Amino acid sequence: MTCDELSPDYATYALGSLDGEELAELRAHIARNCPNCTVGVRNANGLVAAMTGGIKLVDPPKRLRKRVLAMVDPNPRSSRMAWLFALTTALSLFVAVYSSLRYFASHDELLAAKYNATIEVLQVPAATEVTFGKGARGRIVISPKHGVAFSGQNMAALAPGKTYEMWVIPKGGGAPIPSGSFAPSGDGTALHLRPGPIDPAQTAAIAVSIEPEGGVQSPTKDQIIIVAPVGD
Amino acid sequence: MNLPGLLLALELSDGTQDAELARRLQRREPQAMADLYDRFGRLAYSIILSVVRDAAIAEDLVQETFLRVWNRAAGFDAERGALGPWLLAIARNRAIDHIRSAGARMDKNAAELDIFERAEHGNPASYVDIERDVLNADSARRIKAALSKLNQNQQKVIELAYYEGLSQTEMAERLGQPLGTVKTWVRTALKHLKDELGQAVMTA
Numbered sequence: 001m002t003c004d005e006l007s008p009d010y011a012t013y014a015l016g017s018l019d020g021e022e023l024a025e026l027r028a029h030i031a032r033n034c035p036n037c038t039v040g041v042r043n044a045n046g047l048v049a050a051m052t053g054g055i056k057l058v059d060p061p062k063r064l065r066k067r068v069l070a071m072v073d074p075n076p077r078s079s080r081m082a083w084l085f086a087l088t089t090a091l092s093l094f095v096a097v098y099s100s101l102r103y104f105a106s107h108d109e110l111l112a113a114k115y116n117a118t119i120e121v122l123q124v125p126a127a128t129e130v131t132f133g134k135g136a137r138g139r140i141v142i143s144p145k146h147g148v149a150f151s152g153q154n155m156a157a158l159a160p161g162k163t164y165e166m167w168v169i170p171k172g173g174g175a176p177i178p179s180g181s182f183a184p185s186g187d188g189t190a191l192h193l194r195p196g197p198i199d200p201a202q203t204a205a206i207a208v209s210i211e212p213e214g215g216v217q218s219p220t221k222d223q224i225i226i227v228a229p230v231g232d
Numbered sequence: 233m234n235l236p237g238l239l240l241a242l243e244l245s246d247g248t249q250d251a252e253l254a255r256r257l258q259r260r261e262p263q264a265m266a267d268l269y270d271r272f273g274r275l276a277y278s279i280i281l282s283v284v285r286d287a288a289i290a291e292d293l294v295q296e297t298f299l300r301v302w303n304r305a306a307g308f309d310a311e312r313g314a315l316g317p318w319l320l321a322i323a324r325n326r327a328i329d330h331i332r333s334a335g336a337r338m339d340k341n342a343a344e345l346d347i348f349e350r351a352e353h354g355n356p357a358s359y360v361d362i363e364r365d366v367l368n369a370d371s372a373r374r375i376k377a378a379l380s381k382l383n384q385n386q387q388k389v390i391e392l393a394y395y396e397g398l399s400q401t402e403m404a405e406r407l408g409q410p411l412g413t414v415k416t417w418v419r420t421a422l423k424h425l426k427d428e429l430g431q432a433v434m435t436a
Contacts, residue, residue: 008419008423009419011422011423011425011426012393012400012418012419012422015393015394015418015422016325016328016393016397016399017393017397017398017399017400017403017418018399018400019399019400019401019402020400020401045317045321046317047422047425047426048321048394049316049317049320049321050375051375051379051390051394051425052275052279052320055278055279055282056278056282057274057275057278058274058277058278058281059274059277060273060274060277060290060291060294061287061291063291064273064277064291064294064295065266065269065270065273067291067295068265068269068273068294068295068298068299069262069265069266069269071265071295071298071299071302072260072262072265072302073262187286187289
């Protein structure tokens with residue numbers, strides 16, 4: 001198709017609604033840096049940006065600013081709270097109860113920190129995409145420095161007493177390494193981070209299985225729902 | 233002039249601030265993130281909330297949006313600076329990504345969406361030269377007026393595209409209309425909006 005033929009679809013493309021042959025053709029033009037289509041789409045983005053003027057403005061909750069800034073805080077409070085939580089688990093029952101209260105008070109922050117760390121790893125460009133189950137879809141990212149992050153969407157709710165558990169499967173036939181359990185939220189999304197360095201060259205695959213709540217030390221073979229091979 | 237439109241224009245239209253803010257983001261200054269949020273947080277939240285209609289999910293997606301901008305600021309052209317439209321496009325598409333992933337259409341459209349993201353978000357330069365004249369107060373008023381002038385079918389397809397991220401084929405299925413008819417509605421609606429906003433928005 002020519003640029004003239006595609007030009008009526010620049011705005012549809014910018015809006016994200018173009019599909020079919022026109023989409024393929026326009027992408028091909030853009031991929032080869034077609035000056036007409038590149039400028040046309042760039043200008044069309046202006047229209048879509050201007051359409052923001054039609055929405056109702058809503059003030060976000062004040063805590064959201066704190067959450068956003070926590071992502072780039074060089075001295076995150078959440079790390080200190082995590083350390084405090086780890087320490088208190090080794091103390092007496094009285095201290096544990098006291099510390100539990102502190103833990104619950106900061107639970108949102110710990111969850112936010114975990115969420116942030118997982119999202120950070122998911123930003124790594126070299127990602128392994130996996131698809132599993134009925135309509136569910138997942139993204140697994142391996143960062144040698146930070147660990148393994150998993151994001152799942154449209155995941156089935158678990159039966160009571162069950163959890164999803166991640167496994168790092170080493171090369172050479174070694175036993176799968178338990179890498180933490182997690183549950184999807186009500187909307188079927190799930191985020192999980194297995195923190196800490198990992199050597200992709202020594203890793204055969206990342207797997208996820210459905211296990212009894214609390215996790216197990218070796219995966220139940222017929223309950224493995226994901227096996228994502230790790231490339232060299 | 234309605235107040236939201238005026239505020240929107242003010243928040244989006246300062247290219248000089250954009251350029252300086254982008255440079256500070258590239259230097260990884262945490263305070264730059266604070267300033268970025270103070271300028272665009274409400275807009276990003278409003279856009280995302282208008283799509284996902286769930287406050288908790290909107291908060292998560294705002295967080296993802298700002299982290300994405302933080303991580304990709306190095307690719308931003310600070311001299312030409314169109315930080316706002318770029319960030320808001322990411323916000324809208326994170327929201328659409330979410331609602332699409334939650335539905336049965338997800339697998340079918342996942343590849344399309346990923347490619348769209350690479351094309352639209354991976355290249356901040358796609359968002360230069362668009363905002364200074366476009367997102368001023370007068371244009372904000374005109375876009376609302378233009379939207380209100382669309383006929384019912386045109387408004388419907390724009391809503392389905394903007395708020396739900398549906399493709400033309402999906403809109404045809406949703407509305408029970410021939411694909412050609414939907415394409416005509418979309419093109420006509422967007423041409424009308426383009427004409428109303430003039431060459432400042434789209435010169436192509």
